[in-house]
Amino acid sequence: MKMDDIVSCPECGNDLKKGYIFSPRRICWSDSPDSILADFGSETLIGDAWLKVKKVPALRCEECSVVIFKHKENKDIN
Numbered sequence: 001m002k003m004d005d006i007v008s009c010p011e012c013g014n015d016l017k018k019g020y021i022f023s024p025r026r027i028c029w030s031d032s033p034d035s036i037l038a039d040f041g042s043e044t045l046i047g048d049a050w051l052k053v054k055k056v057p058a059l060r061c062e063e064c065s066v067v068i069f070k071h072k073e074n075k076d077i078n
Contacts, residue, residue, distance in 0.1 A: 006068065009061035017062060020055035021069050024048075045071035 009016055028042040036042075046056060058069035 003057065003059060003068070003070065006059055009064060009066050010068075011066050012061060012064045014061055014063045016059040016068070019058055019060060021046075021058040021067060022049075022053050022055040024053050027071075 026044050026048045027046040028044050030042055056069050058067055060067050
């Protein structure tokens, strides 16, 4: 499914807002809910920013705070 095909929130059904997600720090994934001291060994979804912060196309539900974005081979969601 392409991000263009997604128009409503999978959680509450409200319309999604197109935009961009970004962070000057990396965004990582963990299969465990346990807290960690360092992210060594975690899967990095979006890497650290060096000179410029990269913005990744995303969809957001302003009602229930769900955010949807592709972390590999990001394609614009125009």
